[in-house]
Amino acid sequence: MITPINSFDQIEIIPESLVVFDIDDTLIRFDGIDLKWWKNKIKKYMVMTRDEQLAESMANSDLIKIMNTCDPELVDNQVHNFITRLQESNCHIILLTARDENIRELTIRHLQSVNLNFEHIYFNQNKGDELKKIVSEQYQNISNIIMIDDMMANLEDIKQKFSDSNYTVKLYNIR
Numbered sequence: 001m002i003t004p005i006n007s008f009d010q011i012e013i014i015p016e017s018l019v020v021f022d023i024d025d026t027l028i029r030f031d032g033i034d035l036k037w038w039k040n041k042i043k044k045y046m047v048m049t050r051d052e053q054l055a056e057s058m059a060n061s062d063l064i065k066i067m068n069t070c071d072p073e074l075v076d077n078q079v080h081n082f083i084t085r086l087q088e089s090n091c092h093i094i095l096l097t098a099r100d101e102n103i104r105e106l107t108i109r110h111l112q113s114v115n116l117n118f119e120h121i122y123f124n125q126n127k128g129d130e131l132k133k134i135v136s137e138q139y140q141n142i143s144n145i146i147m148i149d150d151m152m153a154n155l156e157d158i159k160q161k162f163s164d165s166n167y168t169v170k171l172y173n174i175r
C-alpha cells in the first residue's frame with residue numbers, strides 16, 4: 001500500500017526497520033525547481049533542438065548549474081525530529097537517490113547545508129533493483145522496510161520488486 005503524506009509526522013515508526021529516504025523533493029528541494037520546471041525546460045529545448053536526448057541533457061546541465069550555486073531548503077522542518085525518533089527506535093537509515101553518483105560530493109554538501117548527515121547514500125535510477133540488492137547484501141536481519149519518496153513511479157517499482165518477498169514494506173508518497 002502507498003500512503004500519501006505531507007509531513008514525516010504522519011509516518012508510523014516501526015522499531016528496527018530499514019528506513020529509505022529519497023533525497024530530492026523528499027528531504028530537500030530547490031526553490032522553484034520541480035517537475036513543472038523540468039517539463040518546461042524540456043519543452044523549450046525540444047523546440048530549439050527537436051532532439052529528445054539533447055533537450056534532456058541541456059535541461060540537466062541547467063539543473064546542475066542551479067544545484068551547484070544554490071542552497072537547498074528542507075521539504076519538511078520536522079525531519080530532524082523524525083530522524084532522532086527513528087534512531088531512538090533503532091532504525092537503520094539509508095538514502096536512495098536517482099541522482100548520478102558523480103555528484104556524490106555535491107549531494108553530501110547539499111545535505112550538510114541543512115544539517116543532514118548520512119553515512120549510507122546509494123545512487124541508482126532503478127530503485128527497486130538497487131534496494132533489493134542493498135537489503136540482500138546488508139540487511140538480511142530486518143523484517144520491515146519504510147520507504148519515503150515523492151515519485152509514485154519509484155514507490156510502485158519498490159512495491160512490485162518486493163511483492164514476493166518476506167519483508168513488510170510500508171511506502172509513503174510525500175508531496
Ligand SMILES: [Mg+2]
Nearest residue numbers: 022024025150
Ligand atoms: Mg525525489
